[in-house]
Amino acid sequence: MQEVTVPPPQLTIKAIVLGVLLAALLAGANAYLGLFAGMTVSASIPAAVISMGVLSLFRRSNILENNIVQTGASAGESLAAGVIFTLPALVIMNYWPAFDYGWVLVIAGLGGLLGVLFTIPLRRSLIVEEGLTFPEGIATAEVLRVGENPKRGLGYLMGAALAGGLTKLAETGLGLWNSVAQTGAYMGKAAVYGGANLSPALLSVGYIVGINIAGLVFAGGVIAWCLAIPLYSAFFLEAHPELAALAAKGVSAVDLAYAIWSAEVRYLGVGAMLVGGLWALFSMRRSLVTALQGGLRQYTGHRDKVLSPAERDTPMKWVLQGILLLLVPLFFLYHSIHSQVTLGISLTMTLVMVIAGFLFASVAAYMAGLVGSSNNPISGVTIATILFSSLALLWLMGSETAIGPMAAILIGAVVACAAAIAGDNMQDLKAGYLVGATPWKQQLMQGIGVLSSALVMAPILNLLLKAYGMGVPTPEHPNPLLAPQATLMASVAEGVFGADLPWKMVGLGALMGGAIIGMDSWLSARGSSWRAPVLAVAVGVYLPLNLSVPIFIGGLIAKAAERVRHRLGDPQHRERHRRYGLLVAAGLITGEALAGILMAIPIVITGDREVLALAQAPWGGLPGLVVVGVIAWGLYRAACGGLGK
Template sequence: MNQPLPPPVVGPQRTLAEITVKGLLLGILLSVLLAAANAYIGLLVGMTVSASIPAAAASLGLLRLFRHATILENNMVQTAASAGESLVAGIIFTIPALVMMHAWHGYLYWPMVSIAMVGGVLGVAFTIPLRRALIVEARLGFPEGVATAEVLKTGGIETLRSGATADEERAPVQGFRMLIRSAALGGAYKLLESGLGLFAGGVSTVRSWIGGSYLFSGGITLSPALIGVGYIVGLNVAVLVFAGGVIGTLVGVPLNWILNRDALLLAAGLDQGQLLDGLSGQQWAAIAGAAWQKCRYIGVGAMMVGGLWSLVSLARPLAAGVQASLKAYQSRKSEIATAFPRTEADTPFSIVASVVLICVIPLYAIFYIAMTDYQYKVMIAGLMTLLMLVLGFLFASVAGYMAGLVGSSNNPISGVTIATVITSALILVSIMGKEGPAAVMGPIAVIYLAALICSSAAIAGDNMQDLKCGHLVGATPWRQQLFQVVGVAAAALVIPLILSVLDAGYGIGRPAPGGDPARFLSAPQAGLMMALAQGIFGQGIEWNFIYIGFILAALLILLDRVQERRGASFRFPVLAVAVGVYLPLGLSVPIFVGGVLAELVRRRARSLPADQARDQTNRGLLLASGLITGEALMGVCLALYVAFIGTPMPPAWFGGYSGLAALLLICLYLYRTTLSEGDG
């Protein structure tokens, strides 16, 4: 954890351009594009990945079109760009719940902008006091921040000295071209699959064996983006997500069918006295779907325990980090301001405190308006504002610390949001009760708070990663913090439009009217938040399956502690398995394949010199990020077409096996290009 810190690329005594007009405009543009891409992939699979590395590669490639672009300017661009990708995670994990529970009749623009803006700004403000403690003193790893710095150093060296080699001069162009090619490949696949209907989006089957006693259902979703997600999160997480899918589908569905046959027949719209021999394939699929809908609550229970365990396990190191940060600020007060180098100049604490105090006004207004005509809305709005300030700072600190330990892509943002939903719902139930208007307004207030805290925590983790990158390249912290806010503002203004388009084109949480029921975006976290909030307020929840999830989580925690004591690299984070249980098995299969590819590449890199291994790692991350970004942006474009033209996407001309063959070729391309020594 305590890694030695090398000197920054740009020393504190040097002054290079950081904030420029072209950097500002490029940062805003990339923030919007990456927000759109992450919205699609997050709603599809319930997982998001850090966009700092592709943002850095895109910045390096585009800024080379201008003269005198600096490494610090590129760093500012990726800082603003990655903010959009992170902020959208906080929104898509929560806000769709309001539409799914019919509290909203669509994705309301100004309420969403307000939630995203306030939550994002507070996420930046809450983590500014933690920068020195977690990055300088605790020296946490911050893997994405370090990797992004390596990309910037590789591509930005010609801005620091003359006499750069030809390979150094070509590095930014090669990285940018690689990113564009893989994005084009991912986008082309999505266009052929969804836009033109050349092949199906997946391969699936449902079979009944042993006279209908054993019900098997399985499949694979054909998606280059999910291959990319698996590649980025790595084999450990990919295996656990797949294991969760196996538990929920291959084990849970047949067991549920054996134990609850009559209830499942009823849920599938069939007569309980129906003879199994006469069931059609479509009816068996309906039974399997009903069984799986029940089993996914095992994932809900595991997420609840996993989220709470994340907080408990972080209590001691988090308290130490906050204490170290306060000591650092106290020591600064006793020293002359000019004694601090440029690379340690954070936003002044007085400004941070003022921003937090100013945010209290829109915070209160958000909750007050959300409670509409509820009798005690003045009191409830005040209570929720207080909870946001207290829990928001706590969970933002947790997210910042976890980003340092496991990275932004593996950061359990869902866990802290689940803890928020449970804590705030229990508090509100004790005050409001479960009867009458409280049963409706209580869950709404809980989801509003969850959206604000999830947005804050997501930005907090991203802010710390970016500040780590800035610390390594020699950026000025207060300028990065300012650009983080710029990225938040840019993304906040377009996220409601993106979600409205995706809902019209695919459907979020349910198929769009007249749309393909096999292609809607499941929004798993939002569905979970809705189930928890409404369940605690007495609207029904599958507690038996949730209790099984509790037991599963406890077993995983024990396994993880054993692995930790052994010093093993393979761990058992609960939330990865829980997400796998909650998602359809078909989504976890390509994620698993991507993780296997990443492991094969990592093993090949063991025999390489350190610089070649680093370059190979960066190539793989760029290619995987390109596949994600390309497919996701094409998905958004197709949703725009459906929303404005009104023509649904065509059915598949051929079966899924042709798409499977194409996906295997993309896997081969990812593997071989990553291992190549050039730009592929």
Template sequence: MEAGGSRTATEPSSAGGGPSPYIPAGQSIAELTIKAVVIGLALNVVMLTANMYLGMRSGMTISASIPAAVISMGIFYGLRRAGIGGTILENNIVQTMTSAGEALAAGVIFTIAGVTFLDQPIDIVGTAAVAVLGGLLGVLFMIPMRRYLIVDKHEELPYPEGTACADVLEAGNEGDDGVKLISFGFIVSFIYMWLANGMAAFRTTLQTAFSAGQTRGFAIGGDFTPALVGVGYIIGPKIAGYVFGGGLIAWMMLIPLLITGGFVPESAADAALIAQADAVWDEYIRYVGAGAMIVGGFYAIVSMRGTIVDALGTAFEELRGSAATATDSRKRTQRDLPMKLVVGGAVLIALALVAVPQVQVGILGGFIAVIAAFLFVAVSAYLVGVVGSSSNPVSGMAVATILIAALALKSTGVNDPVVVLMTASVVAIAAAVAGDTSQDLKTGYLLGATPRKQQIAQVIGIALSALFAGWILYFFNEAYGIGSDTIPAPQAGMMALISEGVLTGTAQWGMILIGAVFACVLILMDVPVLPFAVGIYLPITLATPIFLGGLLRAGIDKYVARKDDEDGTLAAQATSRGRIVAAGLITGEAIMGIVIGALYITGTGAASGAPFALGLAGDTQTILGGVAIVALIGLFTASVLRNTGNVADA
């Protein structure tokens, strides 16, 4: 085991206001090494491939940071047995590089894959160019915001995956009670998701729709998976409540009003009530969420204006040479890549967007892409601090970009939806990468990593992912056909549809305006806009389990508070234990997602549905799904409260 001290939720840092890092700023250990880079690059390609497949199959990707950290710990454990060893900060570099592939995959499959719906082939070189330019923008634009979001807003923005990843690495490094806790959470989640998705023993998604009087279409439900419950526990009841509140407004207010008023898409007119609710959400409510996110994004930028101005001021000083050594004079844990590199890199990328013919965005598209990327990098970096990377609504930001870009481009006579789609692709990739980068930097902040080295690792990971992304996308299109039953790529299809819709004048501008007005009302009420906007945009099946996890956190905290002493030691201990178990839940589901994806890719088991389905009836699966979530909550609670007060804080 390497040297290093435990970090607790209540221990102040030497600088004040934040936790003490696991590795103190004054201590230097191996971090960005060749060993870490090689392992990180290998895992990067694996996660990139798995997430591109899963994302096109299900419409969602998985956060790779935690599974990468767990896999990396296993590799380093084997290396230690061989006498080679590795440090916790090397482990952190591995997960940083690995997660870059997952983040870039989300942006690519949600947007670039949409060209196939427009009867265009996959351009391997063009995909690589857009991916690397958008990914680098995401990393560069996140750098000036790091201190504000990661350090200054430490208490407000928990960054659930980033915090959980730090807990995972610390638990593995210390090898004590924390390892047992995370292993327990991992095993429970792994088995849970294998039974649900590998064998179809029960349903994780439980939802229903009903009528009240003359009003039809009230809908409620949840996709009760361990990872979503774990995310809710980590972010806590307050933020989880905001997300759930947005979901209730969408599914228990707006959708019933639209269905009762006859605004049901023709394709779902004769469908069951829950299918009608889903169709209305897809056709109208997403636009409401996108409108709210546009206003919320601008408001977030305005709220961060002081930080952004200070960061840009520092950049200009460095460009003039008056602060060339300022970064190097800071503590190790405060050193970012030079601001002049951020400015110079952004300028070069903007030029490349216009000059590289395969990118196809033109001068106006390139300008829109850079400005929108800057806006939504800030939005994404903030949002993942609230709801986590797995729930980061990258597609919503892409929709907002498509709306803006299509309007601007249409006014200049552009009528090619591919140009609009490529412009949105740059922004979607930048937003996805920025969300991942901020989670990784949060992990590094808690562990005592050097931000500059993490940022370099992220750039290396982005470059490799971009080189492979086009080939992988081409392979899946040739093997299965993007848009087929095997990989329907729902997000990409929606982006292509909206791009054409705006250019042809069929977009839902009224719904966008409603969302924008709703966001303005929330701002006037001093209520956080973006969590509510996320709740409106995401399916209620995601908001509900996150809220359940938040309620679980509140219940455990209240129970422990009754037994606690005056200094709050017991409460801090329970919080730490719960966070580690939640990290295990997230890890187990993520790794099982990769396992299921590998089974599909290799053709093992059934070609559709669960690979090894038990053949249970639907009603039986539903009942067992209810039993499973109750059992999951019981096991989680028991693991957190068991021996609390008798073991050292993990």
């Protein structure tokens, strides 16, 4: 009989408890970041470092326990992305006055669990047989393996979190400087805009995704704000009576630029994302079929073989039973939306959800293996799902129905949660494969992480909604959290039923997306290390330019630090400071996000958004420029080895 090596303990009580706490904490932080910046980042490496620092306090701990902790924590982070990309649309469209706890829990929890189950048959094929890269998974495994001086890494993380939190407190809470440095001017009839958000978190996002993606996000911003908006204001303004009337009132160039972007130009991003999501599905059709066939074969081909712990997935019969079990409450959830939703419509919604969920979860899993979680087309596939769902519901229910857009958003929300979980969790399974973890134990911890974060999503979202507002400026919240993806999801769903979607802009965006895909294919054929994923450009188009600028600067910092590290003689020193840079960036993001959440508490209690303010930005954005400049320098020095060896 084949001898099976028993690994050290993995699902220990202390690992599960720490994983649950980090899942909830990082879910809240990533929810704030996504609503603010329209982008989220992986939390695996920071979670691994925190785990190593905390578990080192115990007499016995091991690498597989640390891996279990980061697995659960990253599930919370990725679920937050699926939630904030979709569910705020229901508040923006005034279907919900606030985030209903039961609905959010069911949608996020069931969608996330489906994402876990959908990827179990793909694990062996994508990770073992095809050997896809899964870059974040490899990086996390290296951090877990080295484990050198975790307390110092934890010090970098916590120090950066303190800096990010204090900066956010000084700017948003105390009112010592403006959050955005911006200006605008008219050149003839053309409205020209320029600006930068003074956020350390945005610098850190750019640093983490790197110069390639950060540059593409910035390029999308340039296309929208430096080309499309000036051209539209100069030559096409009369085609939109409301915008023409706004310009006739003599509003500032900044206000007109934002109005044009909101009403017309950002829909270029919708078209580009739609094409990107469909292209991802089409281009991977053969690979996905092969991966699924290989995944199913393993459950019939190993019945008489003694599997090692590192080969044991959750049994396929349990996976299929779990999927069927989860579909039942989703069916009744859709049926309970409104009396207009018949059993046939509810069944159609459930079928669309499960088919789209599985297809796009598979795409997300495969894309994560090729280019990493940061380049996953989650926004694109969600837009495609909502557009298709809206058209199907329009045919079934007619254009007069009032609940059609809501129903489409709910389908998209489940798909987005499943796809977000699928891509990020495959990175964790890759890390586990490299360090010898047991797959079914990781898959169980992924489910625990999903449920842990689903339990806290509604309270966090309600707190942010009451304190800052979301999506649309109101007299109470003139500068809300933008929630860019959710705002676009709402516009698409309402536009299909109201027949007022700016289809010309969507079509132009689709053409732009096709051109970018062609460029990316050309770069791939040449073997270039630079790529042009269409989603990154689309993100830049539908983000305000002031958010894209610091993301681009963060990418430049990452590139400059990389060049300095390459000149260092010691490979271990280079790798150590590469990780330190990532930890500083992750700490800045986490600190700023948590400060934003904590500051929301006194705002909600008192009803006064200026309750902490000591001033009203007496020096404009100048102090913020100085502070963010110092933080950027510190990030650069930590990443290139200048803060100790």
